[in-house]
C-alpha cells in the first residue's frame with residue numbers, strides 16, 4: 102500500500118485567487134527576461150512586478166561569488182518600479198531556470214524567499230504574489246505568505 106501524502110494543516114486557510122490574463126502576461130514577462138538573460142549561476146531567476154498603473158517591471162537575480170551579496174530578482178524589479186515608475190507593487194512573480202542536472206527544462210514559478218516577502222510586505226502590504234502550490238498556480242496576498250513579519 103502506498104502511503105498517502107499528508108495534507109498540510111493550513112491548506113484550508115489559504116485564500117486561493119484565480120489568475121487573470123494580466124497575471125499570465127506577468128509570468129510571460131518574467132519568463133522572457135530569464136530566457137533572454139539567463140547565465141548559469143549569475144542570473145538564474147527573473148521576477149516581474151505589475152505596478153498599480155498596469156506597467157510591468159522585470160528584474161534579474163544577480164549572483165555573486167560572495168553568496169550573501171547576491172541580490173534577488175524581485176528587488177531589482179522593484180528598484181526599476183521605484184526609479185522609473187510609480188513605485189507600487191500590485192502583483193509580483195518570480196520564475197527560475199532549471200538547474201543543469203534537472204530533467205524538466207521548463208522555467209518554473211518560484212515562491213519569493215523570506216527576505217523578498219519582507220521587502221514586498223514593507224513596501225506594498227496589499228500586494229499579491231503568484232506562487233506554485235504543488236502543480237497549481239495561485240495568487241495570494243503577500244500577508245498570507247508572511248503572517249508574523251519582522252518588526253523593529
Ligand SMILES: [Zn+2]
Nearest residue numbers: 173214216217
Ligand atoms: Zn528573494
